[in-house]
Amino acid sequence: xxxxxxxxxxxxxxxxxxxxxxxxxxxxxxxxxxxxxxxxxxxxxxxxxxxxxxxxxxxxxxxxxxxxxxxxxxxxxxxxxxxxxxxxxxxxxxxxxxxxxxxxxxxxxxxxxxxxxxxxxxxxxxxxxxxxxxxxxxxxxxxxxxxxxxxxxxxxxxxxxxxxxxxxxxxxxxxxxxxxxxxxxxxxxxxxxxxxxxxxxxxxx
Amino acid sequence: xxxxxxxxxxxxxxxxxxxxxxxxxxxxxxxxxxxxxxxxxxxxxxxxxxxxxxxxxxxxxxxxxxxxxxxxxxxxxxxxxxxxxxxxxxxxxxxxxxxxxxxxxxxxxxxxxxxxxxxxxxxxxxxxxxxxxxxxxxxxxxxxxxxxxxxxxxxxxxxxxxxxxxxxxxxxxxxxxxxxxxxxxxxxxxxxxxxxxxxxxxxxx
DNA sequence: TAAACGTTGACGCGGCGTTACTGTAA
DNA sequence: TTTACAGTAACGCCGCGTCAACGTTT
Numbered sequence: 001x002x003x004x005x006x007x008x009x010x011x012x013x014x015x016x017x018x019x020x021x022x023x024x025x026x027x028x029x030x031x032x033x034x035x036x037x038x039x040x041x042x043x044x045x046x047x048x049x050x051x052x053x054x055x056x057x058x059x060x061x062x063x064x065x066x067x068x069x070x071x072x073x074x075x076x077x078x079x080x081x082x083x084x085x086x087x088x089x090x091x092x093x094x095x096x097x098x099x100x101x102x103x104x105x106x107x108x109x110x111x112x113x114x115x116x117x118x119x120x121x122x123x124x125x126x127x128x129x130x131x132x133x134x135x136x137x138x139x140x141x142x143x144x145x146x147x148x149x150x151x152x153x154x155x156x157x158x159x160x161x162x163x164x165x166x167x168x169x170x171x172x173x174x175x176x177x178x179x180x181x182x183x184x185x186x187x188x189x190x191x192x193x194x195x196x197x198x199x200x201x202x203x204x205x
Numbered sequence: 206x207x208x209x210x211x212x213x214x215x216x217x218x219x220x221x222x223x224x225x226x227x228x229x230x231x232x233x234x235x236x237x238x239x240x241x242x243x244x245x246x247x248x249x250x251x252x253x254x255x256x257x258x259x260x261x262x263x264x265x266x267x268x269x270x271x272x273x274x275x276x277x278x279x280x281x282x283x284x285x286x287x288x289x290x291x292x293x294x295x296x297x298x299x300x301x302x303x304x305x306x307x308x309x310x311x312x313x314x315x316x317x318x319x320x321x322x323x324x325x326x327x328x329x330x331x332x333x334x335x336x337x338x339x340x341x342x343x344x345x346x347x348x349x350x351x352x353x354x355x356x357x358x359x360x361x362x363x364x365x366x367x368x369x370x371x372x373x374x375x376x377x378x379x380x381x382x383x384x385x386x387x388x389x390x391x392x393x394x395x396x397x398x399x400x401x402x403x404x405x406x407x408x409x410x
Numbered sequence: 411t412a413a414a415c416g417t418t419g420a421c422g423c424g425g426c427g428t429t430a431c432t433g434t435a436a
Numbered sequence: 437t438t439t440a441c442a443g444t445a446a447c448g449c450c451g452c453g454t455c456a457a458c459g460t461t462t
Contacts, residue, residue, distance in 0.1 A: 013441070027443090028426060043434055045442055065316060066309045069425070080327065084320045091313045098306050101299060104271045108296045111270060115289045122285065218415070232417090233452060248460060250416055274451075 010048045019056050135159050215253045224261050340364050
């Protein structure tokens with residue numbers, strides 16, 4: 001069986017390509033009664049005409065405005081006066097959504113700031129822990145020897161100085177990695193943490 | 206069988222009420238592995254403890270930020286450094302959504318303006334049609350008689366004047382409804398549409 | 411015993427994408 | 437015959453709401 005399709009008749013795919021949507025979308029619109037074919041071919045194919053093309057254009061217009069397919073149904077079925085009211089209603093919805101979104105964004109930004117502070121604090125804690133550990137290790141390894149050499153007062157002053165080191169100073173120090181760690185150890189040995197670091201790197205301690 | 210539940214143990218509803226969500230939500234979070242109960246009671250009830258309460262609080266925090274439950278899974282499972290990255294990523298998503306929304310709103314407003322113009326034009330067309338019809342009816346009803354009395358020229362001038370009436374003038378007239386329609390008819394009979402309307406209402410014609 | 415809890419299982423929403431299987435046209 | 441279409445039917449997505457049908461605790 002052969003069927004001649006006139007100049008302005010479209011099957012699903014042709015219509016879909018014409019309008020830039022998927023064939024599934026076209027069939028779905030038929031399914032929900034949003035866009036019915038003008039007729040069916042003898043083998044059951046959906047055939048769309050000019051009127052349907054126009055209607056689809058309208059549908060897509062409102063869809064791009066973020067209307068639901070149900071809203072579109074009503075808008076298209078109504079005189080333009082009601083369509084206007086529907087659009088104004090829809091505009092209010094969008095404005096509300098934007099308000100909600102603005103609030104979300106503000107909160108996310110607050111949370112980001114908060115998380116950053118927490119990370120900073122966590123880092124600081126780690127740093128404090130690190131310093132504490134460093135001192136303890138030094139005490140264990142060199143404690144008795146160094147204290148015997150320089151006296152408790154000097155060693156305690158050295159430890160205090162290390163504990164007072166700020167995060168920023170630490171970070172600067174951290175960039176120098178092993179070199180600096182070695183320097184710290186050396187400084188500890190000499191009982192003068194400020195000295196070598198200062199001379200070697202123009203340090204801030 | 207009796208089971209003693211300690212001070213900080215919650216069943217589904219208790220936890221739900223504590224956190225202000227539905228029991229279904231709690232069970233769903235279990236289902237997808239987002240929030241597992243600490244244990245099951247002997248009769249299969251879900252039992253949640255303090256740690257689960259805390260976790261739920263976190264989940265709800267991120268949920269309020271508009272994160273998907275999957276994102277929340279990852280955020281919570283990660284060290285806070287990765288959580289920060291996830292949040293920043295999420296913030297970008299939100300900003301994009303807002304941009305899209307702004308574009309939607311702008312387009313909706315354009316479409317509203319366009320629809321308003323179309324309605325205005327449609328009204329104008331209706332109005333033109335209405336005037337045309339009015340004249341034709343008058344011609345049929347009184348045409349011969351009036352033309353005989355006042356001559357073609359006077360009648361044609363009257364009709365022209367009516368056709369030149371603006372929409373604004375019409376709307377003013379329309380507010381006076383039947384009264385004005387009677388006046389128009391009367392004016393037509395006297396062959397002087399401007400006169401009576403002007404005297405009665407300070408009309409603009 | 412009744413009420414208020416608990417459980418699992420299933421469908422529904424919106425707008426299609428994506429198979430899977432089968433029939434038709436060029 | 438191949439290939440590119442056409443059709444229908446079905447599940448899947450997300451975050452639950454909302455039954456239904458049944459067991460447990462109070």
